[in-house]
Each structure stands twice: as structure tokens, then as C-alpha cells.
Amino acid sequence: MMASSYNAKEEDRHQPGATGHVGSGTMTNKMPDNTAFKQQRLPAWQPILTAGTVLPAFFVIGLLFIPIGVGLFVTSNNIKEFEIDYTGVDMSSPCYSCSQSYSWNNTKSCTCSVPFSLDQPFESNVFMYYGLSNFYQNHRRYVKSRDDSQLNGDKTSLQSPSKECEPYRSSDKPIAPCGAIANSLFNDTLELYYIDPNGSRTAIPLVKKGIAWWTDKHVKFRNPSGNNNLTVVFQGTSKPVNWRKPVFELDPSDSDNNGFINEDFIVWMRTAALPTFRKLYRIIQKKPNNMTPTLPRGEYILEVTYNYPVRSFDGRKRMILSAISWMGGKNPFLGIAYITVGSVCFCLGLVLLSIHYRYGKRNSADISS
Amino acid sequence: MEIELLRTACMCQTVICCRVTPLQKAQVVELVKKYKQAVTLAIGDGANDVSMIKAAHIGVGISGQEGMQAVLSSDYSFAQFRYLQRLLLVHGRWSYLRMCKFLRYFFYKNFTFTFVHFWYGFFCGFSAQTVFDEWFITLFNLVYTALPVLSLSLFDQDVNDWWSFQYPQLYTPGQLNQYFSKRAFVYTVLHSGYSSLVLFFIPWAAMYDTVRDDGKEIVDYQSFALLAQTCLLIAVSIQLGLDTHYWTAMNQFFLWGSLSVYFAVIFTMYSNGMFLTLTSSFPFIGTARNSLNQPNVWLTMLLTSVLCVLPVVAYRFLRILLWPTINDKVRYKVRQDKVLPPTPRRVQARRTSTRRSGYAFSHAQGYGDLVTSGKFLRRTPKSRPALFSQTDSPLAQTQPQFYRTISEREEPPLSP
Numbered sequence: 001m002m003a004s005s006y007n008a009k010e011e012d013r014h015q016p017g018a019t020g021h022v023g024s025g026t027m028t029n030k031m032p033d034n035t036a037f038k039q040q041r042l043p044a045w046q047p048i049l050t051a052g053t054v055l056p057a058f059f060v061i062g063l064l065f066i067p068i069g070v071g072l073f074v075t076s077n078n079i080k081e082f083e084i085d086y087t088g089v090d091m092s093s094p095c096y097s098c099s100q101s102y103s104w105n106n107t108k109s110c111t112c113s114v115p116f117s118l119d120q121p122f123e124s125n126v127f128m129y130y131g132l133s134n135f136y137q138n139h140r141r142y143v144k145s146r147d148d149s150q151l152n153g154d155k156t157s158l159q160s161p162s163k164e165c166e167p168y169r170s171s172d173k174p175i176a177p178c179g180a181i182a183n184s185l186f187n188d189t190l191e192l193y194y195i196d197p198n199g200s201r202t203a204i205p206l207v208k209k210g211i212a213w214w215t216d217k218h219v220k221f222r223n224p225s226g227n228n229n230l231t232v233v234f235q236g237t238s239k240p241v242n243w244r245k246p247v248f249e250l251d252p253s254d255s256d257n258n259g260f261i262n263e264d265f266i267v268w269m270r271t272a273a274l275p276t277f278r279k280l281y282r283i284i285q286k287k288p289n290n291m292t293p294t295l296p297r298g299e300y301i302l303e304v305t306y307n308y309p310v311r312s313f314d315g316r317k318r319m320i321l322s323a324i325s326w327m328g329g330k331n332p333f334l335g336i337a338y339i340t341v342g343s344v345c346f347c348l349g350l351v352l353l354s355i356h357y358r359y360g361k362r363n364s365a366d367i368s369s
Numbered sequence: 370m371e372i373e374l375l376r377t378a379c380m381c382q383t384v385i386c387c388r389v390t391p392l393q394k395a396q397v398v399e400l401v402k403k404y405k406q407a408v409t410l411a412i413g414d415g416a417n418d419v420s421m422i423k424a425a426h427i428g429v430g431i432s433g434q435e436g437m438q439a440v441l442s443s444d445y446s447f448a449q450f451r452y453l454q455r456l457l458l459v460h461g462r463w464s465y466l467r468m469c470k471f472l473r474y475f476f477y478k479n480f481t482f483t484f485v486h487f488w489y490g491f492f493c494g495f496s497a498q499t500v501f502d503e504w505f506i507t508l509f510n511l512v513y514t515a516l517p518v519l520s521l522s523l524f525d526q527d528v529n530d531w532w533s534f535q536y537p538q539l540y541t542p543g544q545l546n547q548y549f550s551k552r553a554f555v556y557t558v559l560h561s562g563y564s565s566l567v568l569f570f571i572p573w574a575a576m577y578d579t580v581r582d583d584g585k586e587i588v589d590y591q592s593f594a595l596l597a598q599t600c601l602l603i604a605v606s607i608q609l610g611l612d613t614h615y616w617t618a619m620n621q622f623f624l625w626g627s628l629s630v631y632f633a634v635i636f637t638m639y640s641n642g643m644f645l646t647l648t649s650s651f652p653f654i655g656t657a658r659n660s661l662n663q664p665n666v667w668l669t670m671l672l673t674s675v676l677c678v679l680p681v682v683a684y685r686f687l688r689i690l691l692w693p694t695i696n697d698k699v700r701y702k703v704r705q706d707k708v709l710p711p712t713p714r715r716v717q718a719r720r721t722s723t724r725r726s727g728y729a730f731s732h733a734q735g736y737g738d739l740v741t742s743g744k745f746l747r748r749t750p751k752s753r754p755a756l757f758s759q760t761d762s763p764l765a766q767t768q769p770q771f772y773r774t775i776s777e778r779e780e781p782p783l784s785p
Contacts (some may be wrong), residue, residue, distance in 0.1 A: 040463075042524065045616040048700050054686045061675060068668070127584040138590055140498040149648045162649070213585055215655025219641050270586055273593035274492055278578055280585055322580075327665045328587065329579040334665060337571065337672055345675075346685055359691055 012080045058349030065309060065342030072327060073335025080122055081322040081330045085133070086114045087138035087302055087311070098306035114302040115195075118228050118321075121293035124286045124322055128206065131278035133316040137181075137271040145180035146269065159236060168240060176237035176247055177260065177269075185268050188320055189305035190281060195298065204295070205238040206282035207316045211268040221266050223259040244307075270282060278320055295321070375400050395419035402426070408544075412453055414439050429453060458540055459530040469548035470612055471522045476566075478514060478559045480606045485597065492573070500569070501598040502591075502653055504638055513602055513631050516623040517609050526615045528699050536699050556642030559682070567676045568604060572596050575669040582663060591653050592660040595635070600670050602631055602679040609682060614700075 032038050047053070067320040088095030098110035124218035136142065144164050150157035158176055163171050192204040224233050230248035239246035257263055267279050286294045302319055310317055322329050378384045386397060394411075398421050411421045414431035416438040422428030423442055430443030431450060440446040445456060465613060473510050489500045499506060505513075533539060542548060572593065581587045606628055613620055635657045644654035660666055689697045 019574070038721065040524070040526065041529070042617040042619075044524075044526075044620075046614060046703075047616070048614075048697075048704060049682065049686045049689055050701075050704075051686075051690075054682060055681075058679075061679070065675075072665075078501075095699065118520065126585070127580070128578075129534050136494045136496075138493040138496075138498050140493070140496040143498060145591060147649075148652050152645075152648055154648070211585065213640070213655055213659050215659065220654050231604075267586065270589040270591070272586075273588050273590045274577065275494075276376070277588060278580070280580070283584065322584075324405075324582060324584050326661065327668075328582055329578040331575065331577065331665075332579065333574040334672070335666060336576070341672060341676060345679060348679075352683065352686060356690060357434070357686065 005088055013225065051353075051360060055349055055353055055356065057135075058345050058352065062342045062344075062346030065338045065345065068341055069335050069340075070339025071335070072338060073332055075325050075327055076330055076332045076335055079323050079325050079330040080120055081320065082116070082118060083318055083320045084116050084302065085316055085318040086112070086115060086302065087316045087318075088112070089311075089316075095304060095306055098304075099309075099311050102306075102309045102311070110306045112304050112306055114304060114319075115299065116302065117299045118295060118297055121297050122284075122295040122321065122323055123293050124323060126284040126286075126294045126323060127280060128190070128192070128282040128284060129278040129322065130188065130190065130281045131276070131318040131319040131320050132186075132310065133276045133318075134313060135272075135277070135310070135323045136275050136316050137277065138275070142180050143271055146182065147178050148220070149291065151177055151221050151269070153224045153260065155224055155226075158224050158234075167216060171238055171241060173236060173238040175240050176234055176242065177265075181269055181271060182265075183242050185240075185243065185265060186279070187244070187307040188317065189307070191303040192284075192295070193301045193303065195301060201301065204284060207285055208251075208282055209254075209263055210283060211280040215268070216266045217261060217263065219271075221260045223261055228255065230255075234259070281319075284321075371400055372404065375404055379405070391417040391420045395424040397421075398424040405719065410457075412450065414450075429456065444571060450579070454532070454534070458537055459533045462533060462540055462543055463526055465543040466527060466548065467522045467525050469553075470525060471518060472549050473553060473557050474518060474521070474609060474612055476554065477561050477608065479510070480558060481564045481568065481605065482509065482601060484562055485569045485601065488565060488569040496712075501601070502594050504651075505594075505598045505652075508634065509598075509602075511543035512634070513627050514605060515627075517606065517620070520617070520620045520623045521609060521613050524615055524617050524620060525613060525703055528703055529695055531606075532699060532703055536706075538695050539699060541695065552714055563680070564604060564608075564677050567673055568597065568600050571673045571676065572600060572669055575665065578666070581659070585659075587660055587663060587666075591656040592666075595656050595660055596666055596669060599631075600673040602628070603670060603674045608681065611678065611685070648764050752770075 018082065036042050086093070086095050086100035088097075090096065094114050095112035098112045101110065120260060145166075145168065147157055147162040147165055150161050159174055161176070161178035163169070163175055165180075167173070168175055168180055168183045169178050192206065193201045194204055195201055223230060228232050234248050247262075247265075248257070248259050251257040260266075264281075267281075272279070284294055304319075308317065327334070386393070389397070394413075394417070398409055402424070408427070409425040410427040410429065411418070412429040413419075413422055413423035414433075415435040418430075419442045422430060427445070428443040430439035430441070430446040431448065432440040432446050433448055446491055447453075447456070462722060487501055489498070490496075496666060501509075528536075528539065565710050572723065576588045576593060576596065579588060581637060586592070606624060610624060613624075638651055639653045639657040641654060643651045693701075
């Protein structure tokens with residue numbers, strides 16, 4: 001056994017060496033550094049939940065949320081919105097015959113006219129949407145079925161689209177644009193006419209540009225370069241299976257809205273998150289003078305070119321006219337939620353305050369084991 | 370017989386077993402382990418303690434006096450017996466606390482993350498479409514929530530070491546397994562379920578059939594994913610903040626840093642440059658720019674975070690108020706004392722503790738006469754100063770005790 005010599009003064013500062021052979025007199029010091037980090041004495045903030053912090057927080061949140069909720073609710077209520085379902089489910093609806101007689105290969109499109117009336121005039125810009133229900137644009141297989149490189153104008157992807165697009169990848173020639181999302185492009189045409197009190201119809205001007213995100217239109221979707229004539233550029237590709245016209249004929253009158261950068265196409269390709277959704281179709285711009293409302297009160301007719309079949313999966317189609325505010329479209333939920341949460345918070349604060357008042361002296365009791 | 374021994378022993382506060390062989394030491398430990406279902410700790414410093422150290426759940430070796438055998442077979446080792454108090458009451462307690470907090474938080478974070486997908490299944494035709502961006506799913510546990518949890522597990526303390534010594538009762542929750550048990554796990558799962566409901570359905574309802582403030586799309590899949598993932602990250606980060614009781618500078622840096630990194634990463638990933646470089650990997654281009662400038666998106670995030678966090682705060686506040694645990698009471702006292710600082714503790718004179726024990730029991734005459742007879746003094750050992758010049762035992766002289774050297778000469782047999 002080893003002999004270790006100790007000195008009362010030294011033993012608190014040194015530990016015996018690892019070898020234990022202390023006879024030589026050298027001692028290795030294995031003591032860790034006396035820094036705040038290594039000795040876990042770092043300066044720190046140590047909050048605890050006391051009544052002084054929690055109760056004011058509840059009251060502040062309550063008092064903050066209720067006005068926000070009221071503001072949101074009032075704003076939402078002031079947004080005018082009009083919605084009309086034109087699927088043609090009932091026999092009495094105008095589009096019933098169109099919804100029944102449907103086939104992909106129809107050369108002659110079915111049209112139907114849906115009359116409606118607006119009780120209140122719409123001021124400022126009015127946005128026209130088409131809405132679909134029970135349409136799962138968020139299905140995993142559907143969401144993957146696209147080729148972003150091809151849509152960005154990449155020449156190699158144009159001729160050989162991605163495998164994700166199967167089975168809409170090629171039909172004797174590669175399909176441009178490929179994939180299920182592009183294939184199911186919404187192709188109904190909606191037109192609005194105002195019926196004057198004296199019976200004459202005036203068409204309401206619908207603006208079809210400016211409906212897609214700027215980044216989509218200018219960065220994400222690009223036509224393949226090489227030629228201004230898109231027919232030439234898209235040579236060697238075929239149109240998607242369920243389209244009536246190829247992609248370079250989506251809007252031949254405007255080269256900035258033709259091909260992949262067609263705004264209706266871009267809007268459709270931005271897949272929706274939920275099975276009931278609306279997509280921007282057209283914008284009705286406000287009148288140059290602020291006197292006349294954009295859409296005055298009265299009778300209107302919606303002319304539908306009924307191309308899009310939804311009856312097979314029990315879907316519904318609707319047309320929505322909506323004004324817009326700083327919080328977007330009409331959605332009262334956020335306002336109601338804020339008011340509810342704010343009042344619950346406030347009431348909870350009161351309850352906690354009363355409990356604290358009655359029972360709050362316990363913490364100062366002695367600490368027993 | 371051994372059960373009798375155990376029963377009797379457990380009725381005592383302290384049991385002293387003397388004249389035991391190493392095997393018997395191990396057997397005592399194993400007896401307690403087998404029948405009492407308790408966690409055992411054995412501490413020893415010599416080679417004869419090795420079997421006991423190995424038999425116990427936790428073995429602690431004291432290094433130095435009798436060599437390194439005990440140290441080599443132990444789980445923990447230090448130089449002095451008195452450090453055991455620190456090991457248990459400070460480091461062991463903190464370690465238990467940190468582990469349990471870490472586990473509970475980790476389960477909460479990941480269950481919430483997963484249950485949101487479960488709710489979305491009802492709205493996507495059960496096609497296993499993810500609510501969040503795939504990059505977010507990759508980076509969630511790796512980057513966005515890794516460092517804050519790490520700092521919680523490394524630095525968190527409920528009370529500092531001085532207070533841990535003042536109130537050894539703080540050790541009890543660890544013994545009773547209170548911080549992480551089946552019950553705690555079930556509570557965590559329920560909490561995650563509630564959070565996931567909030568984190569999915571509030572954005573769903575707020576974004577239902579609505580649009581941007583310029584009429585364009587906002588309920589597309591990508592914007593909804595961005596909203597849901599940001600709400601999730603903010604909610605779990607606030608929950609971590611609530612769990613952290615000891616906010617060092619590192620904790621602050623990691624928590625706020627992770628949130629900033631998240632925003633930096635999404636703006637980078639959803640930028641034009643990344644899309645044009647690797648088109649198919651970064652399809653979310655433009656989403657951050659187009660949806661994070663909408664007031665109703667931020668209002669939804671605020672509502673979601675508040676709704677996730679407030680019940681937790683209310684519950685904890687009520688629990689501290691009505692059923693305070695020993696932990697809460699001590700922390701409250703610490704805070705009160707900070708307001709009125711206590712008188713500084715008088716530094717106690719350190720007593721020499723190389724005196725390994727102050728007691729020596731013997732049922733026989735012992736070896737005292739070996740020392741007093743001066744037999745060892747005939748040969749002076751080389752490396753020691755002359756120690757046995759006096760005939761009294763070292764104990765009586767209150768000097769540190771020293772080892773005897775074993776001389777090679779055979780010792781005369783001892784008389785009983």
C-alpha cells in the first residue's frame with residue numbers, strides 16, 4: 001500500500017495524483033476551473049409565476065384582444081360579398097341541362113344563364129372568384145403531379161417532363177404542361193351582364209390580368225425562350241389530355257398572357273390547401289369617378305360556358321363577387337375568436353384574482369419536509 | 370433469515386455493519402436491491418469496497434487514500450466522502466430535473482408536430498399530404514428547436530447549490546419519481562393533443578375561403594403550410610420559455626436565435642435565387658414574401674400562440690397557488706431572500722477530513738499495542754517523516770491518521 005502524506009492546509013485544494021505514487025512529491029491537479037460556466041454559476045434570470053406577473057398579463061391580453069376582435073368583426077361585416085352556386089343540381093336551376101349532358105369530346109359548349117340581383121351596390125374594386133367545393137386540390141398524389149422546371153421554361157424539361165407527372169406525362173408526344181394539376185384546369189367561362197331598369201343588357205368589363213402573384217407570373221412561370229411565336233416553341237409537345245386547346249392558344253391576343261404565363265393557368269396551378277376554395281377569376285375595376293358604384297344595385301345575369309364537370313364527385317361550383325379590405329375577404333371567424341379569447345382571458349384573470357385573494361397566503365407558510 | 374435482517378435494518382435510521390468481508394458488503398446491497406425495490410448507492414474507497422460498488426445501482430468511489438481500485442469500478446468518483454452530499458443534493462437533483470424536463474418537452478414538441486398532420490388528414494382526403502413544407506419537417510428537430518432544448522438540458526436549475534443544501538427535502542421528488550412517470554407522459558400527450566387542435570383549426574378557420582388584401586390567393590397550400598409551421602414553431606418556443614427556469618445568456622441567445630434563423634431560412638429558401646438554382650427542391654418561391662405581409666396572417670399567429678400558452682400558464686399558476694410543491698416553496702423563498710439579502714454566511718472553519726472516521730469500534734484488543742510497542746519503529750520507512758515518535762495513538766493526538774507500512778519481516782502473531 002502506498003503512503004500518502006497529507007497536510008491539513010493542502011488537502012482542500014489538492015487531490016492526490018492519479019497514479020497514487022505520491023512519494024516523488026509531484027501532484028497533478030485535476031480540479032476543474034473555478035469559472036462561472038464550469039461551476040454552473042452563470043448569471044441568470046430566474047422568473048417564477050407570481051400573481052404580480054400572471055394576473056396583469058391576463059388582464060392586458062384580455063383588454064388588448066377585445067378591441068382587436070371588435071375591429072376585425074366590424075371590418076368583416078362591412079365587406080360585401082355575393083355568392084351564387086351554378087352547378088345545376090336541382091332541376092329548376094338554369095344550368096341543370098348543362099350539368100347533365102356532359103362529355104369531354106363536346107365540340108359545342110353548353111351555355112347557361114343564371115340571373116341574380118344585388119341588393120346593395122358594390123364600391124371600389126370588386127373581385128370575381130370561382131369557387132369549388134369537395135375538390136381535393138390538396139391530395140398528395142395530385143400536389144406532386146407537376147413539373148416546375150418545365151413551367152419555368154426549361155427546354156429539356158419541356159421535351160422530357162418529370163416522372164412525377166405520370167400518367168399525364170406524355171401521350172405519343174410529351175405533354176406540356178404535364179401533370180394532373182394542369183390537366184384539371186378550370187375552363188368555365190363566366191361573363192357578367194347588368195340589366196338596366198329599362199331592360200337593356202350591358203356587359204361589365206372584366207380585367208383578366210393582375211390576378212396572379214407577382215412572383216408567380218414573373219419568376220416561377222416562364223415560357224420557353226427562343227421564339228416569340230409560341231406555336232413554334234411548343235412544337236413537339238401535345239396538349240394535356242382533357243384540354244380543348246393547347247397551351248399556346250390560351251390567350252392568343254395577348255402574348256403576355258399566353259402559354260405558361262397565362263394568369264388563369266397560374267392561378268389554377270397554385271393548389272389550394274382545403275377542399276373548399278375560391279380562386280380569383282377576374283377583377284372589376286372601380287369607375288374613374290367616385291360617384292357611381294362599381295356594381296350598382298339591380299338585376300344581373302351570369303353567362304356561364306359550362307365546360308367543367310363536377311357532378312361526378314359531388315362537387316359544387318359557385319361564382320363569388322367580393323369587395324376586399326385590409327384583412328382580406330369576408331371572414332368573421334378571426335373577429336369572433338379574438339373577442340371570445342379576450343373575454344375568456346379577462347374572466348379567467350378575475351377568477352384567478354379572486355382565488356389568489358382567498359388562498360394566496362400559502363406560499364409564505366413555512367417549508368416543511 | 371436475511372429477510373428478518375432486512376426488516377429490522379429498515380426500521381433503523383442507520384445501520385452499521387462491521388467486520389464484514391467484501392462479499393458480505395455486496396450481499397447487503399443486493400439484499401436491499403432485491404427486496405426493497407429501491408435505488409441503492411454504495412460508496413467506498415478501498416479494494417474491499419469494489420464488490421459492493423459494483424453491486425449497487427450507483428457506485429461511488431473515493432480516490433486517493435487506498436488507491437484507485439474503487440475508482441476504477443465506480444460510476445462516479447471524487448476525492449472526499451463529503452462530496453457525496455453535493456453529488457446527490459445538487460448534481461443528481463439537477464440532472465434528474467433536466468432529464469425530465471427535456472423528455473417532457475421533446476415528447477410535447479414532436480407529438481404536437483405529428484398530431485397536426487392527423488387533423489389535416491380529414492381535410493386532404495387522408496392522402497398523407499403534409500401540412501408543413503418538407504424542408505421545415507427536415508429542419509424542425511435539427512435546426513429550429515435543437516439548440517434551445519440543448520441549453521435547457523445543460524443549464525437549467527431550479528435553485529442554486531447553496532439552497533439545495535439548505536433544503537434537502539428538494540431531493541424527495543426525485544426519489545418519488547414525480548417528474549416523469551406514466552402519468553406525466555399522459556398529461557404531455559393530452560397537452561399535445563390540445564395544442565395540435567389549436568394549431569390546426571385556428572389557421573383553418575381564419576383562412577377559410579379568404580384572400581389577401583389585394584384580392585389574390587392566400588389559402589393556397591404553400592401559404593397555409595407557412596402559416597401552420599410558423600404558428601407551431603412560435604408555440605413550441607414559447608412553451609420552452611415557460612419550461613425554462615434558469616435563463617442564462619446562452620438560453621436567451623439560443624431561443625431567439627433559433628426563431629431568427631427560422632425566418633432567415635424561410636426567406637432564403639423561398640427566394641428567387643434558390644428557386645432558379647434548384648427548381649424542383651424549392652417550389653415554395655414567393656410564399657414568404659406574399660403571405661407574411663398580410664395582417665390577418667400575423668393576427669392568426671398571435672391568436673394561436675396565446676391560445677396555446679394561456680391554459681398552461683393558468684394551470685401552473687393555480688397549481689403553485691393552491692398546491693405548491695416543495696420546489697415552488699423554496700423558489701418563492703429564494704426570491705423573497707433576493708429582495709432582502711440574508712446576512713452572509715459565516716465561513717466555517719474546515720475541519721480536517723482526512724480523518725476518515727471519528728469512530729473506531731473493536732470487540733477485541735485490536736492493534737493498538739503494535740503501535741505502542743514500537744515494533745514498527747525499528748525500521749524507518751524511507752519516504753515518510755518520523756511519525757511514530759510518540760507512543761500515543763494518532764487519534765488521541767488529533768493528528769491526521771497515517772497508514773502503516775507493512776514490513777517484510779514477518780510479524781509476531783497477535784494475542785487475542
